[in-house]
Amino acid sequence: MTTIVIYHNPGCGTSRNTLALIRNSGVEPHVVEYLRTPPSRALLIEMIERAGMTPRALLREKGTPYADLGLGDDTLSDETLIDAMMAHPILINRPLVVTPLGVKLCRPSEAVFDILPDAQRGAFAKEDGEQVVDGAGNRITAA
Numbered sequence: 001m002t003t004i005v006i007y008h009n010p011g012c013g014t015s016r017n018t019l020a021l022i023r024n025s026g027v028e029p030h031v032v033e034y035l036r037t038p039p040s041r042a043l044l045i046e047m048i049e050r051a052g053m054t055p056r057a058l059l060r061e062k063g064t065p066y067a068d069l070g071l072g073d074d075t076l077s078d079e080t081l082i083d084a085m086m087a088h089p090i091l092i093n094r095p096l097v098v099t100p101l102g103v104k105l106c107r108p109s110e111a112v113f114d115i116l117p118d119a120q121r122g123a124f125a126k127e128d129g130e131q132v133v134d135g136a137g138n139r140i141t142a143a
Helices: 013-024 041-050 078-087 109-115
Strands: 005-008 030-033 096-099 102-105 131-133
Touching: 005 013, 013 109, 013 131, 041 078, 041 096, 041 102, 096 109, 102 109
Parallel strands: 005 030
Antiparallel strands: 005 096, 096 102
8 A cells, every 4th residue: 555645734725635636546645734743853854855845945935924034035044944844834835745756845736646656546626626637537737
């Protein structure tokens, strides 16, 4: 059985769509509501590295204390940005998905296709009604 972990915020549509796409591949992932149970510092750093990102690329601005904390300052170190994410988990952009094929920030939700080991099992439409998988389980790409 494939093990997939999603760092999820149930209040986020993109996160809900990503979770549904994982389930549509036939896998029930381990769901971590990271606002309630944030990753450890070591795990956060590991996920950032495995995703090939920088801490700045993982920072969420909208609906967070990003501006109040002055995190737009490009001179801040990666350590400082990670400190801020540890103190305020809402600053961690979501959803982060971990599979045997890698780690990815799945924005947009369809980015999860890049790291899902199993194919989609049927049609899927996002919450806004956009069809992203057809009845045969094939990804629908924009023309």
